[in-house]
Amino acid sequence: MSLVFFNTLTRQKEEFVPIESGKVKMYTCGPTVYDYPHIGNYRTFLFEDLLRRYLKYKGFQVTQVMNLTDIDDKIIIGSQKKGISLDEYTAPYKKIFFEDLNTLNAEASEFYPEATKHIKEMVKIIKKLLGKKHAYEIEGSIYFKISTFPEYGKLSKMNLEELKVGTRVKADEYEKEQVSDFALWKAWDEKDGDIFWETEIGKGRPGWHIECSAMSMKYLGEYFDIHTGGVDNIFPHHENEIAQSQCATGKKFVNFWLHAEHLLVDNKRMAKRYGNFYTLRDLLDKGWYPMAIRYLLLSTYYRQQLNFTLEGLEAAKNSLQRIFDFSDQLETIEKEGKNPQAERLVISAKEKFEAGLDDDLNVSIGLAAIFDLIYEVNKLLRENQVSKTDAQLILNQMDSFDKVLGYLKKPEESLDDKAVQLVERREKARQDKDWQLADKIRKQLLEMGIILEDTSAGTKWKKKI
Template sequence: MNLHNTLTGRVEALAPEQPPEVRMYVCGPTVYGRAHIGNFRSFVATDLLRRALRYKGWRVKEVMNVTDVDDRIIQLAAKAGKDLRSFTAEHIRSFEEDRATLRMDPPELVPRATEHIPDMIGLVQRLIDRGHTYTADGSVYFKIATFPEYGRLSRLDVAGIRSGARVDTDKYDKEDARDFVLWKAKQDEPEWAQWDAPFGRGRPGWHLECSAMSMKYLGETFDLHCGGVDLIFPHHENEIAQSTCATGKAFVRHWMHVTHLLVDNETMSKSKGNFYTIPDLLERGHRPDAVRYLLSAAHYRKPLNFTWDGLHQAATSIDKVQGFARRLDEVDRDGPALAVVEEAVRMARDAFDRALDEDLNTPEALAAVHELVNEGNRLLAEGALTREGAARLRRQLESMDSVFAVLLPGEDRLSTEEQALLDARQEARRKREFQKADEHRKKLEEMGVILEDTPKGTRWRRKH
């Protein structure tokens, strides 16, 4: 599989060091509040990637960290009168809930920063021993001057950082504006946000956890590191610096970064009122699979603009695919599968595979899904499908769905009331009392149930 590598700026083969295993690390959530759909664009993109890798036959070992200690968390927890653990617990739970709602596979490991303080201390110690640090006001800083490669990932002119638009804070006494803190000396913060270390009581700097936990679980050099574009600088740049300097080895072979989501063509922010969480969308009656589809329907390195219209379009697109899957199950003709079925499957699968192989081109892969659906619908309309042929198409769709996770209809049932209405309508139709039948159908529609009459009976689906 070819994937864009931020390190080189090119699309290149993702070549795991120990095939067939791909060891990937994803910068996970900072658990101080509910994640928003912008966050989930990144997470869905990395989920699509891990699913695509598995589809290709790789074994994936994914580590996604949970940042459960940082300035905002400490502040908000203290304000809420809670300690770190109980404050973050609820946000971790809501993140897991949203992750499941969006049908993301859980990573193999989800380590928390606060459970890896000793690992982080160890890492700082190694950096101290190797002479990459200095201490000021009790805090330990990474000295960027000791790492000539600094700035390679972000292609930032290191000198430019000094004269940049907002290098404000010298809260701490840094020798160089680019230096970053590894270990923050204790301030007037709650006891539960402090740990003892050989170099003094305090807490880890933000970048440290990702280096410590990724190397602990994936090895000092691993295959793939993913996150939102905003993390390129300084977060990932700093991770590279501290990891490389601590081990003397290359840190990560391949870096993948997901472009930010826009909402109504603007950056999301609470003040603009375009800041949405998954529960926000569900409350407005939107389906989770439509949200996932929308987030999958643009290439991960292109800007994606989230709009209500886009969400509706996504829902309609999904209905077409899911409706096809449902109708496949109704085929009951005997006989062998047609050669055209095999041909349609082969064409769609080839296009699908090519698309995923080329930098995770999910929009093009979805186009291949729709080609399969179109051809299948054509055969369905001609009555040309046998049970065997339908099963073949269904299997292909299932295979594609192992990546997208929205192509097949979910289990659903009518309520007793809905079922009663449906039965009453059927009875009315049998008696050719069409006006009455139409009333029942209208009522059901108002309840969100759409009916489709076919020669073989009436089927129903939920409106979104």
């Protein structure tokens, strides 16, 4: 079975073949560091994490670049309001972003380049574009001339002639030859205060799109495999990247464009301007388990809108609990021997999982494969038909699935002294058949977030997630 991805460029599923055998170079549009990212942002970043992990699972050596946009209008306004420098303003948000990625168990990308540290690279491309007459300068600002790139609109399927020039397009803030031309370089203006770069192409700051072209080329080369982002990036951002990159290099820029659909909250798009967004911190503060959030954000096919609800998060948490309980139980098996059925179940789960993920990361199929395995093995467990060897085989397979999904493993837990004492006291009460006391202690522990289960192999505890 071959790996296929839906390519926005062709609007079709295509077999993924890397440019260089065994290696994948991918650029993932990262955050603009001006605020706490919301969980919709993280849906996209986790989709990118899943993509990265699955490519690695398939044996590719992955080089991922995720940029940090640390210069744009919002950042300038924000920093000026606070009267601090750009760096002072963005530093905490960069930190928060990395902390959040860590909380959500996203693997680190190989590179996290920052726009402000790549002005030189951007200037170089802009100069090239000026030289090739793909760009022009007006009053110190430099614009990309769309009419010089016939392929413009190919990615977004937009017809520029039909673009409605309406309320959304501000009456020319900057003078441009054509409204749809976009800024590569914005000339310094008084509003910018001390935020500017003195460069060969003048005093000013970069437009938004140029950073991604400059940084992707620097770390991945002029032509690479995959470029991803949220669907809202298709136009204009990615369209513009293609235009400026291909005009600068004369080469094809990217083979596969993958876009994650948006997360909705209450069936509405979550956006900062709507004020209906949850940040990761909001959810953590309310006591939600981080891996349940990861589970939920990754539980649906990335090209489909996902409606976020707390009810859904609760369901995600419960699903996760079932998975954890399953692994916990396997770890306690001591039975000798080997049951060929276990191996058969593992193989069929693996095949189904891979078939699903191979098909444009259809994670629902992958999850079904895992739950099928859990169900079938639980049946065997009930009949005491699983040996320690079998259990290990199954656990290894779960680990392998977890390399891709990143939420199947329960973190190590321990009980504090007080809890340990309570568990012991209850055990004593049970031996004395003092059920009233035993039940009272069990309830007390539950209130402390500890769940007790009396099994034939003794009392087990787990933390409430």
